[in-house]
Amino acid sequence: MLSFIARRLGLLIPTFFGVTLxxxxxxxxxxxxxxxxxxxxxxxxxxxxxEAMERLGLNKPLYAQYLDYIGQLAQGDLGQSLRTRESxxxxxxxxxxxxxxxxxxxxxxxxxxxxxxGVVAALKRGSLFDHGVMGISLAGYSMPIFWWxxxxxxxxxVWLGWTPVSGRIDLLYDIxxxxxxxxxxxxxxxxxxxxxxxxxxxxxxxIVLGTIPLAVIARMTRSAMLEVLREDYVRTARAKGLSPxxxxxxxxxxxxxxxxxxxxxxxxxxxLAGAVLTETIFSWPGIGKWLIESIGAxxxxxxxxxxxxxxxxxxxxxxxxxxxxxxxxxxxxxQR
Amino acid sequence: xxATTTPxxxxxxxxxxxxxxxxxxxxxxxxxxxxxxxxxxxxxALFAPWLAPFDPSEQFRxxxxxxxxxxxxxxxxxxxxxxxLGRDLLSRLIHGARLSLLIGLASVVLSxxxxxxxxxxxGFFPRLLxxxxxxLMDIMLALPSLLLAVAIVAILGPGLINTIFAIAIVSLPxxxxxxxxxxxxxxxxxxxxxARLAGASLPRLMLVTVLPNCMAPLIVQATLSFSSAILDAxxxxxxxxxxxxxxxxxxxxLASARDYIERAWWVVTLPGLTILLSVLxxxxxxxxxxxALDPKxxxxx
Numbered sequence: 001m002l003s004f005i006a007r008r009l010g011l012l013i014p015t016f017f018g019v020t021l022x023x024x025x026x027x028x029x030x031x032x033x034x035x036x037x038x039x040x041x042x043x044x045x046x047x048x049x050x051e052a053m054e055r056l057g058l059n060k061p062l063y064a065q066y067l068d069y070i071g072q073l074a075q076g077d078l079g080q081s082l083r084t085r086e087s088x089x090x091x092x093x094x095x096x097x098x099x100x101x102x103x104x105x106x107x108x109x110x111x112x113x114x115x116x117x118g119v120v121a122a123l124k125r126g127s128l129f130d131h132g133v134m135g136i137s138l139a140g141y142s143m144p145i146f147w148w149x150x151x152x153x154x155x156x157x158v159w160l161g162w163t164p165v166s167g168r169i170d171l172l173y174d175i176x177x178x179x180x181x182x183x184x185x186x187x188x189x190x191x192x193x194x195x196x197x198x199x200x201x202x203x204x205x206x207i208v209l210g211t212i213p214l215a216v217i218a219r220m221t222r223s224a225m226l227e228v229l230r231e232d233y234v235r236t237a238r239a240k241g242l243s244p245x246x247x248x249x250x251x252x253x254x255x256x257x258x259x260x261x262x263x264x265x266x267x268x269x270x271x272l273a274g275a276v277l278t279e280t281i282f283s284w285p286g287i288g289k290w291l292i293e294s295i296g297a298x299x300x301x302x303x304x305x306x307x308x309x310x311x312x313x314x315x316x317x318x319x320x321x322x323x324x325x326x327x328x329x330x331x332x333x334x335q336r
Numbered sequence: 337x338x339a340t341t342t343p344x345x346x347x348x349x350x351x352x353x354x355x356x357x358x359x360x361x362x363x364x365x366x367x368x369x370x371x372x373x374x375x376x377x378x379x380x381a382l383f384a385p386w387l388a389p390f391d392p393s394e395q396f397r398x399x400x401x402x403x404x405x406x407x408x409x410x411x412x413x414x415x416x417x418x419x420x421l422g423r424d425l426l427s428r429l430i431h432g433a434r435l436s437l438l439i440g441l442a443s444v445v446l447s448x449x450x451x452x453x454x455x456x457x458x459g460f461f462p463r464l465l466x467x468x469x470x471x472l473m474d475i476m477l478a479l480p481s482l483l484l485a486v487a488i489v490a491i492l493g494p495g496l497i498n499t500i501f502a503i504a505i506v507s508l509p510x511x512x513x514x515x516x517x518x519x520x521x522x523x524x525x526x527x528x529x530x531a532r533l534a535g536a537s538l539p540r541l542m543l544v545t546v547l548p549n550c551m552a553p554l555i556v557q558a559t560l561s562f563s564s565a566i567l568d569a570x571x572x573x574x575x576x577x578x579x580x581x582x583x584x585x586x587x588x589x590l591a592s593a594r595d596y597i598e599r600a601w602w603v604v605t606l607p608g609l610t611i612l613l614s615v616l617x618x619x620x621x622x623x624x625x626x627x628a629l630d631p632k633x634x635x636x637x
Contacts, residue, residue, distance in 0.1 A: 018475035029491050138366075142615040144567055146574045147590055147608025154597050154604060273480035277571055291483075292575055295490040307487050311479045318478075 004326050008319060015315055017070075023308045024069050027300055078309070079301035081294070088305045092287060097180025098168060099286030102278065103271045105202050106210035111264065114214045118221025118260075119253060125226065133218055140215030145274055149208040149281040156204060166283035169198045209278045213267040220263045224256035231255075258325070265321025269314045360628035367624020373617035381433040388427035389413070392584040396422035401600045417602045420592065425602065428584035429610050435585045436614065439500055440565040444558050446504035448511055452554065455515020456542045459523065470516070473509040481506040485568055489577045499578045503568050507561040514557055518550035552629040559622035563615045570611050586611050 035052045053059045057068050072079075078088040121133040157165045168182045169175060173194045175185050183202070186194035228234065229252055237251045238244075276288035283289070287306065294302035361367055380387055396418060403410045404417040404425075416425040458466040476484065488502040522528060523546070531545045572578030573587025581588050586607045593603040 014471060015475055015478055018471065019478055022475060026487060026491050031493075138619065139612070139616060142563065142567075142612060142619050144570055144574075144587070144608055144611045144615070146571060146587075147604075147611060150590065150594065150597060150604050151608065154601060158598050269480040273482035276483065276486065277574070280575060291486070292577075295486065295577065303487070303490055307479070307483070310483060314480065315478050 001326070005323060008322050012315060012319055016312065019308060019311045019315070020070060020073065021066070023304050023311075024066050026307070027304045030300065073308075078305040081302050082299045083294075083297055083302075088302050091290065091302070092306065092309055094177075094180070095285060095287050095290050098182070098284060099272075099275050099279070099288060101181045101183065102202070102205055102209060102284060102286060103268075103275060105206035106208075106271060106274075107213065107264070107267070108210075109206050110210035110213035110217055110267075114217030115221050115253075115260070118218045119225055119248065121218070121222045122225035122229065123248065130222075133222070137215040137218045140211050141219075143211055143215075145208055145211055146277045146281055148211060149204070149278060152204050152208060153281070163200050163204050164197075168201050168284060169194065170201075173197065205278050205282045205284055208281070209271060209274050212270060212274065213264075216263055216267060217260060220260050221256065224259045225252060228252050228256045262321065262325055265318060265325070268317045268321075272310055272314060357628050361624050364624040364627060366620040367627075370617035370620030370624070373613060374621060377433050377614055377617070378437065380430045381437045384431050384434050388424075388430040389415070390424040390427040392428045392431040393423060393582050394427075396424075398422070401596065401603070403600070404602050416606055417600070419589070419603050420596055420600075425606055428589060429586070429606065432584045432586045432589065432607070432610070433614075435496070435579060435583065436566045436569065436611075439496070439503065439569045439579075440562045442500045443503040443507065443565045443569075444562050446500065447507045447561070448554070448558055451508050451511025452515050452547070454508075455512045456519060456547065458512060458516040459519025459546075460538070460542060462520075466516070469512065473512050476505075476509045481564070482568055482571055485572060486575070486577060489572060494572075494577045494580055496579050496583070499569050499572055502572070503565045506568070507565065510557055510561065511554065514553050515550060518553055519546055522546050522549050555629060556622060556626045559618060559625055563618035563622065566611065566618070567615050 035049050035056070035058065057065055060068070076089065078092075080087055081091060084091065117133045117137075121130040124130050153165055156162045164170065169186065173186065173189070173191050175182065175189050175191070175194060178185050178188055182198045183195065186198040234247060234251055237247045242251075272288070275286060276292060278284065279286045279289035280292055287310065291303065291306045291310070293299075294306060396414075399411060399414065399418050400422040401420055402414050402418040402422075405412045405415050407417075410417065414424050414426070416429070418424055419428070454469055458469040460466075479487070485499075485502040485506045488505060489498055492498040492501065528541070528545060531541055536545060569578055569585070570587030570590070573585045573589075574591045576591055579585035579588050581592060589607040590604070593600075593607065596603050
């Protein structure tokens with residue numbers, strides 16, 4: 001197992017350097033003068049310009065500039081936002097829990113509903129329910145989620161008035177950020193109604209973000225389940241006279257979960273991309289909205305290292321999923 | 337007396353590949369429905385200026401936010417209603433089909449060709465070039481596709497051409513991986529060895545001998561990335577990073593429709609529905625193509 005982890009870690013390192021190379025190159029491909037771009041101003045005074053070139057190390061050869069960049073990263077220096085003058089890292093840390101909260105809620109929604117729908121569809125193969133689930137999941141897979149979000153807002157928030165339109169919690173409540181997770185913080189605050197209000201803010205964004213994972217998980221669970229139910233050990237379990245529920249959930253689902261787990265992991269990248277759209281629609285103060293606003297404001301240090309942080313996150317999650325997958329399935333662990 | 341045997345109809349015994357393909361494809365009703373919708377869409381895109389009742393950017397100031405014709409207050413001249421500047425929605429949707437199909441087609445071609453080339457090289461040179469190409473692709477896959485597209489557009493600036501470029505770059509890795517995998521599967525086959533022994537040159541071996549046998553998964557992937565290109569282009573437009581207004585791109589139309597969510601549901605609903613139906617149609621078609629061309633892939637996601 002340890003050598004398996006070590007091998008995967010070894011693959012991680014070149015990927016990480018590749019991503020830094022990508023973000024390093026991105027910022028240099030912006031058309032225009034680099035100093036003006038980095039300072040966010042036009043027509044900088046020539047003396048200051050030369051000074052800035054010196055200070056930013058822009059007059060060095062490219063490889064030296066890249067080494068500087070890696071050196072800064074190694075010291076945990078991700079630069080400063082041009083807009084707020086705050087460090088990119090601390091901005092990321094304050095906003096990140098909001099995205100995690102949203103993504104976890106979306107995964108919970110997609111995972112629970114997707115597993116149930118997939119299992120039932122597989123058990124009732126060919127039934128109306130099966131066709132319904134497959135049809136809806138195909139539609140969900142093709143869904144432009146930014147439009148889906150607008151539709152849900154229009155229906156539930158504007159017409160029915162059930163849920164708020166945007167944000168994480170009503171401005172009435174003054175919640176001190178302790179964990180960064182609004183659901184937990186609102187409970188800790190002890191303010192009456194705060195938790196329910198936070199929950200109502202969370203529901204629609206979670207559904208929107210969870211829609212595509214839901215479709216993928218339902219489809220995957222169904223096909224994995226169909227495969228497993230055909231296996232000899234399921235027939236044996238049935239023949240032993242075990243209850244149908246035990247056969248389906250203990251013998252069947254447990255083995256069907258392995259491919260589903262992989263899909264779950266692969267969805268994390270998709271979730272982060274979806275978060276950009278979902279957070280923009282619902283004004284959810286997470287890293288997706290932060291990134292889009294920074295692009296709009298030409299806040300390049302934030303864009304550059306925000307992208308780096310998100311990429312590292314995806315790499316890390318994929319790594320963890322790989323390890324989990326190896327734990328769940330010894331055949332993967334021992335293959336080279 | 338010899339019985340005259342009726343000659344067997346050769347065409348029935350050995351149907352042409354095209355006919356065989358069509359029989360398998362037509363078996364899938366969803367795929368046929370998807371294809372019909374696509375035909376309609378392509379027709380709209382090709383003949384947009386003649387089909388659309390109005391110019392997509394013509395503003396009828398006295399008819400701002402007119403509801404669709406069948407509703408109270410609707411006007412029969414504006415079948416699907418008008419938007420916040422009094423522009424005819426139907427005309428804009430028809431012209432939007434042009435843009436979406438153009439983006440899809442251009443980005444698929446722009447990523448398919450280099451993707452195939454890189455994949456062939458990676459497959460034929462497994463020592464040095466192959467692994468380095470594949471590592472590069474892994475790095476590109478480390479970022480979710482929409483985010484990478486957002487990053488590219490953030491640097492190059494918004495617009496139609498840059499949207500196409502961004503989406504083409506984003507879908508490159510899947511073509512490279514697929515081509516390489518297919519090439520590696522074919523390289524040890526006898527016919528390849530035979531061609532090698534016969535003295536076929538490397539380009540001939542790559543393009544004439546091996547490539548045609550790798551096309552099935554590539555065609556399926558091209559269809560699927562066509563639909564995700566439309567979806568990503570609309571998402572970029574919605575974020576304000578894609579095609580810029582007043583161009584009638586479906587995602588861009590949705591971005592400006594957000595402010596009228598309380599008053600004019602049709603401005604919000606119709607462009608998104610068009611996106612959903614188009615993407616759904618292409619995905620249905622892709623499923624049918626996959627089943628017809630490549631039964632091995634049937635259960636793959």
